[in-house]
Amino acid sequence: MEEDKIDFSEIEKKWQERWEKNKAFVVSEKSGKKKFFNLEMFPYPSGFGLHMGHALNYTIGDIYARFKRMKGFNVLYPMGYDAFGLPAENAAIKAGEHPGKYTEKSMANFMSQQKALGLSYDWSRIVKTCAPEYYGWNQYFFLKFFENGLVERKKSSVNFCAKCNTVLANEQVHSGKCWRHEDTDVEIKQLEQWFIKTTKYSEELLGVSKLEWPERIKLMQENWIGKSEGVEIDFLINNEIWKIFTTRADTIFGVTFMVVSSQHPRLMELVTEKQKKEVEKFLKKLKSVSEKELEETEKEGVFTGSYAVNPITGEKLPVYAGNFVLADYGSGMVMAVPAHDSRDFEFAKKYKIPIKEVVILVDGEEHEKEEFRRTISAVVQRKSDKKFMLVRWKEFPWIAPVVGGIDGDESAGDAAVREVLEETGYKVRFVRNLGGEIESHFFADNKKVWRHRVDQPVLLELVDQKHGEVSAEENRKHEVIWLDESEAIRKITHKYNSVGILRYSGKEEAYTSYGRLVNSGEFSGLKSEEAIERIASYLEKKKLGRKTVNFKLRDWLVSRQRYWGTPIPIIYCDKCGIVPVPEKDLPVLLPDKVKFGKGNPLATAKSWLETKCPKCGKKARRETDTMDTFFDSSWYYLRYCDNENKKKPFNSRKIDYWMPVDQYIGGAEHACMHLIYARFFTKALRDLGFLKFSEPFTKLFNQGMLHGADGNKMSKSLGNVVNPIEMIEKYSADSLRLNLMSLASPDRDSVWNENGIESSLRFINKLVNYFSEFKPNKSSEKVESKINKAIKEVTEDIENFKYNLAVIKLRALFEVIEQEGISKNDSETFLKLISVFCPHIAEELWEKLGGKGFISLAEWPVADEKKINLKLEEEEKKVDRLISDILNIVKIISEREKKKVGKAYVYTIPPELKMYQENKGVISKKTGLEIFVFAVNDKSKIDPENKAGKAKPEKPAIYLE
RNA sequence: GCGGGGAUGCCGGAGCGGUCAAACGGGCAUGGCUAAGGACCAUGUGGCUUAGUGCCUACGAAGGUUCGAAUCCUUCUCCCCGCACCA
Secondary structure (H helix, E strand, C coil): CCCCCCCHHHHHHHHHHHHHHCCCCCCCCCCCCEEEEEEECCCCCCCCCCCHHHHHHHHHHHHHHHHHHHCCEEEECCCEECCCCHHHHHHHHHHCCCHHHHHHHHHHHHHHHHHHCCCCCCHHHCEECCCHHHHHHHHHHHHHHHHCCCEEEEEEEEEEECCCCEEECHHHEECCEECCCCCCECEEEEEEEEEECHHHHHHHHHHHHHCECCHHHHHHHHHHHCCEEEEEEEEEECCEEEEEEECCHHHHHHCCEEEEECCCCCHHHHCCCCCHHHHHHHHHHHHCCCHHHHHHCCCCEEEEEEEEECCCCCCEEEEEEECCCCCCCCCCEEEECHHHCHHHHHHHHHHCCCCCCCCEECCHHHHHHHHHHHHHHHHHHCCCCCCCECECCCCCCCCCCCCCCCCCCCCHHHHHHHHHHHHHCCCCCCCCCCCCCHHHHHHHCHHHHCCCEECCCCECECCCCCCCCCCHHHHHHHCCCCCCHHHHHHHHHHHHCCCCCCCEECCCCCCCCCCEECCCHHHCCCEHHHHHHHHHHHHHHCCCEEEEEECCCCCEECEECCCCCCECCEEEECCCEEEECCHHHCCCCCCCCCCCCCCCHHHHCHHHHEEECCCCCCEEEECCCEECHHHHCCCHHHHHCCCCCCCCCCCHHHHHHHCCEEEEEECHHHCCCHHHHHHHHHHHHHHCCCCCCCCCEEEEEECCCEECCCCCECCCCCCCCCCHHHHHHHHCHHHHHHHHHHCCCCCCCEECCHHHHHHHHHHHHHHHHHHHCCCCCCCCHHHHHHHHHHHHHHHHHHHCCCHHHHHHHHHHHHHHHHHHCCCHHHHHHHHHHHHCCCHHHHHHHHHHCCCCCCHHHCCCCCCCHHHCCHHHHHHHHHHHHHHHHHHHHHHHHHHHCCCCCCEEEEEECHHHHHHHHHCHHHHHHHHCCEEEEEECCCCCCCCCCCCHHHCECCECEEEEC
16 A cells, blocks of 8 residues: 655654643643652763663653653653763863853753653753752752761872872772773872761661662662671770771680771871881882772781780780771771681681681571571471481581481480471471481581581481481481482482472681680670670670671762862861852852863862952962762752742742652662762751752662663664664654663663664554544444553553553554544544653644644543453454464465365354354454354254364364365 | 572563463565565464364473472573672
8 A cells, every 4th residue: 555654753843842832741839730750860961962772761751751641640840961070071172162062062952852752841940950050059058068067078098080080989989990981990099078978877878778669779779888787896906995897796706816907097006116117018019009909909918016905805916907908997997807707717828827716606506497497498388298308418428417316315406497397387206317427527626617618408308207216227218318419309309309409518718607606705605696795785884895887888079170060169268277158159150261181170260269268358269179960960850840949949839849759760870879869968958957858759760771783782882872863863753762662671671673663663654544544433342342451451551661561552452443443532542542652643643633732631541441341352362263263274275275265164052153143254354255154053054064063162163165 | 709680482572370382573484465576464483283183392401399380499500780808
């Protein structure tokens, strides 16, 4: 069929203009509807324009916004630009252009591309972070934080990227490399910098676990914050108290030395005259090593010459300086317990420091109980009364038997077994003991214990027997098996029902798990958990230590030695020191004329740099560092609620109305950066009285990553980047949107594929053609059923971001519509459903059908569940089966007999006659045959080959000719 | 090393205890329409078999549970993504 080419770009432009002109998506607080704040992470406007990942992200968000809007919410769906930042500065330097100009162009480009995608933003609320109207409030908040002790200027070792030529926050260092430069190792420098005290909120930030966010992101954040509870213990070194932090106070009797970080600011105080040369040599060697290398290098250290005193045992412990101890975690010094910590073990071995006897033993009982519980619960769950047994490997005889004889002479293991058995309600009369000397070997020989970790597979069997020892005969009967692993597993699982495989390890290494204390004075015999408590309170009582909590989270280093950012509103006065810029002088404008190249660009703006001290009026100079751009993105969502406010960062009534963000959408790469900073900001602003809520983003959705057609990450160097605009021009915006949603579930990584977009275009073409010549008829019961089912399912799918499934259902629905026709009302319903995916053609067709207003603002259909007729679906399936049966026979006949078939006689059992007869039309249409339907008991039927006898329920007999 | 997510037909991907030889799309094949091609439409697309049947082999590998497993359990292999000497 020859078709008129549809001019999609004209249609798209038409509707984009109308939406804009009619302010279709502009919202205000003065709506009677319930609010819904739908937000995508705003982009960094790069000069290259949108990439396909952006298109995916925004399409996901736009569909959700459109959906919620049609469902009757007052949807705030804004867009803005994270416009400050290094790439703009670098690109501008390269192009010899001012970063501001460069960024303006980039933003304009982004905006036009986003509009071309048909995104339904409220453009009146646009936020650009590089505008003084925005960054002035950054400065305002910075000063508020400063007033309230949330900003600090301190000297510490900081991360520095030579390529960016600036310091970085902890979060911006990924595996020792700069987050923007994967090839650049981060250097450690000792500098004085501005920090935001995010750590004040460590504990509260941990509350992330309660949010409706993807588990993965929550875990990443939790790990990043890294809470650990432990004890701070005072060690006396040279009659001075040095604190250390440990989570394993239970190992205090096993300490054989101390290690202080080689980066520790007070390291030299510990170094004796005699050792000075040695230590300096060591430090010099370390200096040439970057952080990345530091991670990979072996543990190294040097004796400082000093000794510490163990506060509990009074033992004298050598103090080493070591490269493996972090200066900024805990107190920068650790107590080393080589027998129970793998790092200390490694270090001790290298420097031949005594390892001492073990102080923690495998707690056979606990360990076995745990393993056994797992095992047996699996059995009990299955309500199996089959037996199972313990098998151990000859090569690892030291492994403790998990179970022993429960026969009066109970071992700890037995007790554990019995307890578990009772708990699970499983009855046992005897559990085979494969014993021998093993137990004593395992539990008693201290020297060996710490080597023995659990690692070999063990299979268990309960032997239903009388009390008492197992005779050799019994043993034979029940097959005590010493086999190699795979053989044993196969054999036993086969015969006795495997109940699981436990793991043990026999490598020579420190025993790092919890256990029971030995050689620990009055604490011997306690379990680790209990011992930690007891030792902590002992130390507390003696004022030698205290329980504390430590976090991995560091304060946020916000100063950057770069130009294109918010100037930090601070003035240095020789007399008054650090003086904040008075609020009335805000914003501190970023000077236009600076020189790039050497050092901090702002320092080259002489007239800007030199100012007067707000306090004493004397000559003073401005801070030349700018803020990390993550400061900008930490509160932009708030500004959307009131983006033009000149008097305040935002009006709190508006914030109260719109915030928090109901649905946030973005990539996972921000889990430990933006998403932590924004949460911190919200809490801090709450405590400063700006906000009444604690969490900015109620729900979070992470879209998957879009890979290039070759399966690799899209990147310019690989040449697999696809430009969305090219695709829009070639296939239309709606096709692109539809295709992006068809690739895979939006939360999964997927691969861009141009074939798919052709298919989307084909579908849209069909849609347009169908509805252009649409003649409504009455929807059949079947069509109504399908439509209502689709409404129900598509609604659920969209709500759950299962867009790919929604699209499939809509495609299927359209197929039915095409075949059977629908009423005007149902056609409108269909267009509404598809409109969130393909808004342009939906508007166009809506208009053609005489719909009122924008379909984008129409009401989302509600399924009439009463009309969903499952019986009809069943019937349809039966008919389909018949059709495929007929076609199958046709195929066989034509292949074999080269005969042309023209008629099909169908013989049904009497109760089904009516149904098949009613569907004669469909069957005929799909098979291309003339169809005759008879009941098998119809005497007047035509049945030359007596096929009718083959008829079965739901499976009519067939004769073809 | 730790933590998280995966592995499904020629490909992309649904499915997550029965209705599964597996939705949907792509590719390919056959037929229709065409002068022809494109587009479009229809059908097919693990193997063998058959007037619409039946059987076998399949959802990374191996075992297990179950009346029944792509789906649950165990172990192993491989891939991705985070964190990484946090005491």
